[in-house]
Amino acid sequence: MVAMKDLVAFCKRKGFVFPSSDIYGGLNGFFDYGPLGTELKRNVKNLWWKNMVQDREDIVGLDSAVILHPNVWKASGHVDGFSDPMVDCKVTKARYRADQVFYAPISVEGKLLGYICVTDGEERDADVAKKTKALLKAHNCSQEKPDEIHLKPLTEAKPEEFALIPSPATDKPGDLTPPREFNLMFQTQVGAVASEAGVAYLRPETAQGIFINFKNVVDSTRVKLPFGIAQIGKAFRNEITPRNFTFRSREFEQMEIEYFLPADEMLWPNLHQKWIEERYQWHLSIGLRKEWLSFDVHEKKDLAHYAKACTDIMFRYPFGVQELEGIAVRGNFDLTQHQSFSGKPLEYFDETLKTKYLPYVIEPSVGVDRTVLALLVSAYDEDEVNGEKRVVLRLKPKLAPIKAAVFPLVKNKPELVEKARGLFSRLQKRWYTAYDETGAVGRRYRRMDEIGTPWCITVDFDSLDNDTYTLRDRDTMEQTRLSEAELTAFFEKQLR
RNA sequence: GCGAGCGUAGCUCAGAGGUAGAGCGCUACCUUGCCAAGGUAGAUGUCGAGGGUUCGAACCCCUUCGCUCGCUCCA
Numbered sequence: 001m002v003a004m005k006d007l008v009a010f011c012k013r014k015g016f017v018f019p020s021s022d023i024y025g026g027l028n029g030f031f032d033y034g035p036l037g038t039e040l041k042r043n044v045k046n047l048w049w050k051n052m053v054q055d056r057e058d059i060v061g062l063d064s065a066v067i068l069h070p071n072v073w074k075a076s077g078h079v080d081g082f083s084d085p086m087v088d089c090k091v092t093k094a095r096y097r098a099d100q101v102f103y104a105p106i107s108v109e110g111k112l113l114g115y116i117c118v119t120d121g122e123e124r125d126a127d128v129a130k131k132t133k134a135l136l137k138a139h140n141c142s143q144e145k146p147d148e149i150h151l152k153p154l155t156e157a158k159p160e161e162f163a164l165i166p167s168p169a170t171d172k173p174g175d176l177t178p179p180r181e182f183n184l185m186f187q188t189q190v191g192a193v194a195s196e197a198g199v200a201y202l203r204p205e206t207a208q209g210i211f212i213n214f215k216n217v218v219d220s221t222r223v224k225l226p227f228g229i230a231q232i233g234k235a236f237r238n239e240i241t242p243r244n245f246t247f248r249s250r251e252f253e254q255m256e257i258e259y260f261l262p263a264d265e266m267l268w269p270n271l272h273q274k275w276i277e278e279r280y281q282w283h284l285s286i287g288l289r290k291e292w293l294s295f296d297v298h299e300k301k302d303l304a305h306y307a308k309a310c311t312d313i314m315f316r317y318p319f320g321v322q323e324l325e326g327i328a329v330r331g332n333f334d335l336t337q338h339q340s341f342s343g344k345p346l347e348y349f350d351e352t353l354k355t356k357y358l359p360y361v362i363e364p365s366v367g368v369d370r371t372v373l374a375l376l377v378s379a380y381d382e383d384e385v386n387g388e389k390r391v392v393l394r395l396k397p398k399l400a401p402i403k404a405a406v407f408p409l410v411k412n413k414p415e416l417v418e419k420a421r422g423l424f425s426r427l428q429k430r431w432y433t434a435y436d437e438t439g440a441v442g443r444r445y446r447r448m449d450e451i452g453t454p455w456c457i458t459v460d461f462d463s464l465d466n467d468t469y470t471l472r473d474r475d476t477m478e479q480t481r482l483s484e485a486e487l488t489a490f491f492e493k494q495l496r
Numbered sequence: 497g498c499g500a501g502c503g504u505a506g507c508u509c510a511g512a513g514g515u516a517g518a519g520c521g522c523u524a525c526c527u528u529g530c531c532a533a534g535g536u537a538g539a540u541g542u543c544g545a546g547g548g549u550u551c552g553a554a555c556c557c558c559u560u561c562g563c564u565c566g567c568u569c570c571a
Binding site for chain 2: 004005008009010012013019024025026027028086088096097184205206235237239240241243247248249252253254255256312319322323324325326365366367368369370371389390407409410412413438439440441442443444445446447449450458460461470472477479
């Protein structure tokens with residue numbers, strides 16, 4: 001598998017992805033897509049849209065605003081909950097998520113001796129026993145039996161308690177920093193005069209734009225449950241640590257579907273499985289390597305409070321197995337919240353059951369940038385020809401930024417150039433085609449291999465006589481002679 | 497955010513106080529021919545940014561920005 005540093009260098013060299021604001025020294029967590037990356041990304045989005053919306057009858061599209069009413073994010077829980085309070089151990093420099101560190105006061109017959117503090121995990125209960133024993137011993141109470149121990153997450157510690165709670169690493173009170181709150185939403189103001197303007201947020205996910213338009217879509221499109229609303233768009237999260245190239249960016253693009261279904265406990269498990277399979281097949285269809293795809297079925301205890309189930313489609317990136325797409329069953333938490341916060345009824349009237357209810361929803365949510373990165377990782381290939389390393393991007397033709405390139409064999413023969421230019425301009429009307437006449441033809445083939453162009457067409461002296469051209473295949477390097485009509489038919493078939 | 501390492505040509509990297517370098521790529525031309533071919537000629541750097549030390553800084557010091565790895569996180 002390609003190393004990230006090689007892939008990052010490749011992306012910059014060939015114009016797939018640049019660091020954002022490069023000439024100003026870059027900006028952490030942001031990226032710009034170059035000419036070829038833009039084409040690749042567009043192809044990914046167009047295919048998703050075609051397969052998920054236009055090829056089906058039960059999903060419609062939406063394009064909501066990036067900035068929504070601030071109450072949307074209060075209702076969704078993002079204003080209060082979309083943060084990860086952190087504590088650091090000042091001595092060991094370890095960082096913990098406050099909700100994954102637990103503490104408890106230890107007392108004997110109602111008399112407080114001190115606090116213990118442990119991290120979550122397999123060893124937790126053993127740690128509690130060990131640290132309790134040590135604390136009793138320190139107070140010469142080894143023979144006493146402690147009162148019942150109530151573990152609480154550090155997020156619930158009161159400020160006055162906090163100074164007394166030891167670090168789980170050193171067991172000394174005061175070694176932990178107070179929990180620091182990070183809200184992951186970007187804030188901005190709406191309104192011309194800053195002092196009079198209201199606080200607003202750049203959306204941290206596209207999903208809420210769908211939920212708040214649920215009623216509008218139902219009322220305007222005659223959709224019937226089960227049905228989905230799809231949206232592709234940018235989302236913004238002020239990540240504490242953007243990492244791994246475009247994998248975790250502060251500005252990223254999502255392709256999300258909210259697939260609504262009757263609020264019936266019997267219905268969702270089956271539909272959820274269908275969606276997992278559907279999405280898995282889609283990832284295979286665009287060319288992600290099967291051996292690098294896997295599933296992560298979330299355990300009940302790890303689920304967010306609003307979720308009934310969640311399975312992630314994982315991809316084996318060079319930096320590890322990471323989430324590519326999440327397929328969650330969210331119940332009707334979001335619609336319930338928005339109905340409550342907006343005061344507007346959002347219920348769906350079920351004609352067959354003659355009853356009103358808030359439907360459940362299954363949410364297949366995939367990152368565009370993560371998909372593009374997984375595609376590049378899957379397609380990137382190096383081989384050695386006569387001791388020289390060369391890069392070949394083995395993208396599926398329908399994903400390739402450039403579909404075909406036309407070359408005159410040599411450029412100093414006007415009749416070859418003229419014929420090649422003619423063929424090029426006709427092909428260009430139908431497919432994104434490149435024209436190249438510089439240097440030796442072998443070099444031009446390699447150049448096109450490197451950026452994933454599946455086919456090259458060379459116009460030579462025979463072409464002048466019999467109107468046939470050499471079609472050269474990126475992966476097999478085989479050449480066949482075809483007429484223009486045959487070429488066109490071939491591309492049509494391959495790119496269908 | 498904390499800790500560690502690193503920023504020199506488009507890319508990969510050498511240079512370790514005394515005139516800014518290589519390979520690849522790129523540009524132009526040559527070539528009745530096809531797999532990073534050969535030949536000829538050529539362009540390119542505020543040595544990440546700002547400040548300091550010094551007669552003199554790519555090199556030493558400080559600050560800052562960015563990148564990589566770990567803690568952490570997730571679409």
